[in-house]
Amino acid sequence: MRPTLRHPLVRILSVALLSFVSALPVPARTPQPAQAHSAAAHPPGAAVATAHALATDAGLDMIRRGGNAFDAAVAVSGVLSVVEPISSGIGGGGFFLLHDARSGRDVFVDAREVAPASATPQAFLDANGALDRNRSENGPWSAGIPGLPAALVHIAQKYGRLPLRTSLAPAIRIARDGFPVYARLENGYASRRAVMERYRGTRAVFLADGDPPKQGEVLRQPELAHTLELIAARGRDGFYTGETATKILAAVKEEGGQWTPQELAGYRVREREPLRFDYHGWHVTTSPPPSSGGVALAEILNIASGWDLAKLDTAHRTHILTEAMRRAYRDRTIYLGDPDFVKVPIARLMSRDYAAGLRATIHPDKATPSDLLPGQPAPLEDDETTHFSIMDAQGNLVSATQTVNLLYGSGMVAPGTGVLLNNEMDDFALKPGTANAFGVMGFDANAPKPGKRMLSSMSPTFMESKDKLAVLGAPGGSRIITEVLTGILGYDAGLTAQQVAALPRVHHQWLPDVISAEPGALDAATVQALEAMGHRVNAAEPPWGNLQTVAWDKRTGTIEGGSDPRNPMGKAATLPAPREKK
Known part of the structure; x- marks a missing residue:
């Protein structure tokens, strides 16, 4: 079976990737059991x-x-x-x-x-x-x-x-x-x-x-x-x-x-013990608090798993993922902080039942307005x-x-x-309800105290299926989570490490209530359709992020690296295992 393309933004990659993507059919998915890291074999x-x-x-x-x-x-x-x-x-x-x-x-x-x-x-x-x-x-x-x-x-x-x-x-x-x-x-x-x-x-x-x-x-x-x-x-x-x-x-x-x-x-x-969850046959191991990334990734993917994203048009795929992001970032703001100082309801936030309840609040054709709609776009983390x-x-x-x-x-x-x-220190909720440099606000769970660690979006992650093992992560302030989300969806779609690193990016973080997109990530018709659903869209923000990833294809016995083309200084390289002496 050839890989299923699930990523809502794959169509707007480079010409070469477009050719690769357009040749792929979209078959029905047969769920595969998730698994932990395999000890049966080693990367080459x-x-x-x-x-x-x-x-x-x-x-x-x-x-x-x-x-x-x-x-x-x-x-x-x-x-x-x-x-x-x-x-x-x-x-x-x-x-x-x-x-x-x-x-x-x-x-x-x-x-x-x-x-x-x-x-x-x-x-x-x-x-x-x-x-x-x-x-x-x-x-x-x-x-x-x-x-x-x-x-x-x-x-x-x-x-x-x-x-x-x-x-x-x-x-x-x-x-x-x-x-x-x-x-x-x-x-x-x-x-x-x-x-x-x-x-x-x-x-x-x-x-x-x-x-x-x-x-x-x-x-x-x-x-x-x-x-x-x-x-x-x-x-x-x-x-x-x-x-x-x-x-x-x-x-x-x-x-x-x-x-x-x-x-x-x-x-x-x-x-600390990492967080773990399953998605479409992948076992995902990721970051616990004081990172907000793992909880948010699990919540977004648990919500989105209620739809077959491959069967949706680009506008509706983007809509569903945006609504899932919106809810996860709201919970990030309210509940997450340093677990040595506050009780974080991790089990509830990562549960499928909780995701099902949130999913029920999503209208398939209408945006859910975020509270206190401000008039400015989300600030970018530059480099x-x-x-x-x-x-x-x-x-x-x-x-x-x-x-x-x-x-x-x-x-x-x-x-x-x-x-x-x-x-x-700016990553703390220094003044509850006031946004920091990245447009993210917080409350008591992330208030500063002596010896306390400020909440972060950094989301280093592993993901493994029966056929592939990948390591990924990215910079980008509050957008780190959605960059890693894009990477997970890209690997789920069957893309290579370099293709995953190059994927275009779309982001929503509850407040400000706006979909942020890189130039070309959403075409004019998609933007128009999203706006008709009630979304605000900024479709021409400067490119962001710097995703770095490596992967091992267990079927072919090959390893590869992907370095974000947005950063010309980056480099991914491989080194063959030394031959065993006879």
Whole structure:
């Protein structure tokens, strides 16, 4: 049987993909039982897909050196922290979804930043009681205690084979020797220049040659190289105590922030149980709170499973998926937060019975208006956040998303460290009912408290059927969830990894009540039909996201990677398994 095309937007891919798609019939689906990761066979090699070629090469190099997918993840994460300061870094945090082939265990390593004790809701209000966006988005008050360094040490020591001095060596070398500035880095700096140049540590890094970074110039970060060397030599003590910690604490204090040595030294990653659900014969393993992604993905797909999407026209497929997104994002706003601080009704939100009740509220031909309809489109996350996907020949898997939040995070580099601090405090509901930088609001479940982790949309995910195993994830702020949703639907439609990475994107997040679409993702007739149903449509937003994915086709015994063509710096590559000695 040939694959069924279910994705509502597949028609508007490139000419080559259109030809591929148009040749496919739409047969009736025979449901297949979902399954967990198979231990019966292994992939025929390794595959790495990241947002920068230098990071992909570093990951493959760890495999060549006898490391596993987890060593590759440390190397990739470290290099991305150097070459993508616009997106992530050791001054930020991330989520790592791991599959350990030897034990058969899936684990979610939560390296999300945490709130310092000083970050009370009142601290982020101006004299009129409104949200002070300068404080929530810029400088030391916007930063949570970083989690990424602790994650790198934790993963290397507990799951890797290689020492940190080996897996962090590529990042140290690139930070010291430099790398060519690319257009995204230059443009992002220009958009944040006024903020970044407030801080002397930032000026020392990005204005070292007297002017802002320009495409083609070599950006060197010797102080960051030294910080990474300390982590490689001393583990978590190389960042959270000692020389680096002293400099970070001094920088935060100098700019008016309030962190304590105890808060910094006390940071710990959390190992959490991933969420799991089934969809059309796929077993999906994904992110638990404080990520909102797994719950939302399950809710959307559970709702949508009540329709045979393949039999619907493009407008009605988009309508159904939009209505499912609308309901899932509403629940995200109301219920989700750090599970160490609030009780999240995960079982209810992910249940098929709950989805059936929500499905009953969807009119097949009419939009359901969201509450408090605002008049502005949802803000885009530009180039912040990064994702990478890794698979090795033993069957170990890594799906990891890491971030500093907005472009260049808080804009503040701690002098003497090269560490660019995040601005993740904006992901809390700092003022209940007030939208953050991505147009997403929240309430008490996501209010800041000392040591609490802010809610995230990062959604690293595995999906497996009897024939295929895929690893995927993406950046994109609140749009991460719908990017990963698009990827799941693309794999369900039988597409390749590269085709999945290229799929056009449509998004709805409850509020603002508007369907956002990339140029060409919805044709004029579809937009007209959606508007006739009562939807508001913005069909010409700039392209967004940067999906990275790898997959193993168990039928053909092949592995492949897909890197989002929206990002010309990305790279997906494979490495054959070494031949066994006779």
